[in-house]
Amino acid sequence: xxxxxxxxxxxxxxxxxxxxxxxxxxxxxxxxxxxxxxxxxxxxxxxxxxxxxxxxxxxxxxxxxxxxxxxxxxxxxxxxxxxxxxxxxxxxxxxxxxxxxxxxxxxxxxxxxxxxxxxxxxx
Numbered sequence: 001x002x003x004x005x006x007x008x009x010x011x012x013x014x015x016x017x018x019x020x021x022x023x024x025x026x027x028x029x030x031x032x033x034x035x036x037x038x039x040x041x042x043x044x045x046x047x048x049x050x051x052x053x054x055x056x057x058x059x060x061x062x063x064x065x066x067x068x069x070x071x072x073x074x075x076x077x078x079x080x081x082x083x084x085x086x087x088x089x090x091x092x093x094x095x096x097x098x099x100x101x102x103x104x105x106x107x108x109x110x111x112x113x114x115x116x117x118x119x120x121x122x123x
Contacts, residue, residue, distance in 0.1 A: 011056025011104040012040055018102070018115055019043055024050065033084045037077045042085065049097040051082055053121075059107040070101055075122065098122070 001009075016026055024043040032038040041052035055069050078099060086093055098120040105114045 007056050007058060007106065008054070010106065011102075012054050014104055014113060014115065015041060015052065015054045015102045018117070019052070031081065031085055033081045036080045036084070037074075039078065039081050039085065047096050049091075049095065051078065051085075051097065051099045053078060053099065053101045054104065055101065056104045056106060059105060059109070070121065075099075079122075 012029065016029070019026065019041065024045045026041065026043055027049075028039075028042040030038055030040065031042055039051050040054040043050045043052060053070060053074075082097070082099070083093065086095065086097070099122050101118045101121045103116045103118070107113060
């Protein structure tokens, strides 16, 4: 596992803890559909399926914000993977769902992190 993958996994694990604490039911992690990509975490809250994209940076990553890492290309890829997921689970494409993003900045020297949860990033 590369250093980048390890950092990503830490961010996903922190995200899962945060989501559970806030009433989300974790349905699946790392739903991959090549060549399109993957959905980091699939959850359910109330009557919504919530597809979570997690972006994790370290404190040394100050050149750009994590929020800038989800551009139009990434959103199109996420949408394609979501359509495949809904089809495989035999869920109607018009079922209630949304895409959220969780951004995490890790501060390893101080053993701290900051988490920002943005809901419904497509709208």
